[in-house]
Amino acid sequence: MELKNKKMDSKLFKTIQDEVLFQWSTGKEVDFEEAVKYHEAIPEHKIFSRKLSEASKLGNTLIQPRAGVALVDKHIELLNYLVNEGEADLLPTTIDSYTRHNRYNEVEKGINESRKAGRSLLNGFPAVNHGISLCRKVNESVNVPVEVRHGTPDARLLAEITIAGGFTSFEGGGISYNIPYSKNIPLDKTIYDWQYVDRLMGIYEEAGISINREPFGPLTGTLVPPCISHSVAIIESLLAAEQGVKNITVGYGQCGNLIQDVAAISTIKTLTEEYLEKFGYEDVVVTTVLHQWMGGFPQDESKAFGVISWGAATAALAGATKVIVKTPHEAMGVPTKEANASGIKATKQVVTMLRDQKMELTKELEEEKNIIKAETRCIIDKTIELGEGDIAVGTLRAFAAGVIDIPFAPSRQNAGKVFPARDNMGAVRFLECANIPFTKEIKDYHYSKMLERAKYEKRDMSFQMVIDDIYAIGKGRLVGRPR
Known part of the structure; x- marks a missing residue:
């Protein structure tokens, strides 16, 4: 094969x-x-x-x-x-x-x-x-x-x-x-x-x-x-x-x-x-x-x-x-x-x-769309590059290199080094980007978002944020704030 x-x-x-x-x-x-x-x-x-x-x-x-x-x-x-x-x-x-x-x-x-x-x-x-x-x-x-x-x-x-x-x-x-x-x-x-x-x-x-x-x-x-x-x-x-x-x-x-x-x-x-x-x-x-x-x-x-x-x-x-x-x-x-x-x-x-209502393109929405597009293109373009133009081959190499890394996945094919957490407004960001091929600007963006939350909650950026966020909705919150 x-x-x-x-x-x-x-x-x-x-x-x-x-x-x-x-x-x-x-x-x-x-x-x-x-x-x-x-x-x-x-x-x-x-x-x-x-x-x-x-x-x-x-x-x-x-x-x-x-x-x-x-x-x-x-x-x-x-x-x-x-x-x-x-x-x-x-x-x-x-x-x-x-x-x-x-x-x-x-x-x-x-x-x-x-x-x-x-x-x-x-x-x-x-x-x-x-x-x-x-x-x-x-x-x-x-x-x-x-x-x-x-x-x-x-x-x-x-x-x-x-x-x-x-x-x-x-x-x-x-x-x-x-x-x-x-x-x-x-x-x-x-x-x-x-x-x-x-x-x-x-x-x-x-x-x-x-x-x-x-x-x-x-x-x-x-x-x-x-x-x-x-x-x-x-x-x-x-x-x-x-x-x-x-x-x-x-x-x-x-x-x-x-x-x-x-x-x-x-x-x-x-x-x-x-x-x-x-x-x-x-x-x-x-x-x-x-x-x-x-x-x-x-x-x-x-x-x-x-x-x-x-x-x-x-x-x-x-x-x-x-x-x-x-x-x-x-x-x-x-x-x-x-x-x-x-x-x-x-x-x-x-x-x-809500059938007749849609979200207007605010500055915040436009910024979020732009960051998602930029992040996704970083991953896909690198995957294409790794596969020398073949997306199937590139996908295998991207998973092996941690270019694609799905959080909390059980597969041994997955690096498992990425850690997501919520920022202070509840959006999902990267606490740890690991080997995902983001630009410095994107990495800095995520760091600033997580730092903002850490300062608000008066605690260090840590894996505990990830754990708190996983259980938050079951406890009636979106962001897993410390008690």
């Missing part, structure tokens, strides 16, 4: 596909020509890419929850509840953990035990084991577009089954579904495996079927500076575009400072389009998604609704194409369908109220 950012040729793709479809019995159900005909009959209002493009043109923010259970009829019941009671605009099918790790024998046991118990004993929908016809049953039973959301390092069979099964959006990437999730999986393997996934989507695109692709934006979910998540989203977009993907949604996890979050949503679209154009991918449609706060939540439901509503306001004011919703049970585990619907409704109310 020699990793290059080059479109996979048909012979190699077919060789790999034969191996992939042999991984589980439902693989033999895949018939590409038949699947294309099936997709051609899907109503336009149930196609993810069309719904997103329409929302982007109108300036609307769509609402999407997370959800998935083991049994098909229960999953359909849950999804319809989230539409009818929660008023969701878009739906997920969240995949179970065994499927994410390609452990299909254990999935089968989980399905059987769930049937005996009459309730889900898996933490998601086992799409591979259910197969194409049951995936189609899910999609035919709801009246809005459905996306596959998961967390799978090797998602090749999952992609084959679910896209043939009528899903019109597929989340993830070789970086974003490896580094934040796994400890020992080689990065070159996951990027290579996801080139297959993206080439599959590209083949569908060439047949006239547009499948939306969404790199996972929040990464480790807590205190991830915008330039880090932006860089991963841009790289995964470039990798997808080379394989023929034409519709991409780039994401960002809410950090909590309104100005920074609005600047982040604006710049992620601008920067992604900039680098796509730079590499000659000029016909890719780019939309955006804001993930509501991905860190610790208050256990009190009323306080949790405050966090959810702040995420909703941020998405609306930033003009995100869609927002991924949290629930008031976030601190307690898997939510009930009622709790999930209530999070959607709270978000919907705020987004609807």
Whole structure:
């Protein structure tokens, strides 16, 4: 395996596909020509890419929850509840953990035990084991577009089954579904495996079927500076575009400072389009998604609704194409369908109220946009340089050198030397830049922001700030002030 950012040729793709479809019995159900005909009959209002493009043109923010259970009829019941009671605009099918790790024998046991118990004993929908016809049953039973959301390092069979099964959006990437999730999986393997996934989507695109692709934006979910998540989203977009993907949604996890979050949503679209154009991918449609706060939540439901509503306001004011919703049970585990619907409704109310409002370009907002752009370009340009023009090769070398360094990631492929913390206004800055190739001016900027907070709190700049910030929102604050 020699990793290059080059479109996979048909012979190699077919060789790999034969191996992939042999991984589980439902693989033999895949018939590409038949699947294309099936997709051609899907109503336009149930196609993810069309719904997103329409929302982007109108300036609307769509609402999407997370959800998935083991049994098909229960999953359909849950999804319809989230539409009818929660008023969701878009739906997920969240995949179970065994499927994410390609452990299909254990999935089968989980399905059987769930049937005996009459309730889900898996933490998601086992799409591979259910197969194409049951995936189609899910999609035919709801009246809005459905996306596959998961967390799978090797998602090749999952992609084959679910896209043939009528899903019109597929989340993830070789970086974003490896580094934040796994400890020992080689990065070159996951990027290579996801080139297959993206080439599959590209083949569908060439047949006239547009499948939306969404790199996972929040990464480790807590205190991830915008330039880090932006860089991963841009790289995964470039990798997808080379394989023929034409519709991409780039994401960002809410950090909590309104100005920074609005600047982040604006710049992620601008920067992604900039680098796509730079590499000659000029016909890719780019939309955006804001993930509501991905860190610790208050256990009190009323306080949790405050966090959810702040995420909703941020998405609306930033003009995100869609927002991924949290629930008031976030601190307690898997939510009930009622709790999930209530999070959607709270978000919907705020987004609807703010539909005609957007943040004006103030001096502070412009400054934040400029710093995010400058930081991201430092990382991406160095990555391109390390790869001698090849973004796939450059990505491997950038992680090895700590040029890309995702905070708090478990992967051994990740340097883990960067430490983010909040400044005095709650924006996420770098307490320690480590080997990220920032200019002296950018490093000085971060130092000054952290020094300002340290002086205000009358304490030294230290890792304790990082710890305090991680737990702050769960305790009712944004900035982790000392007692």
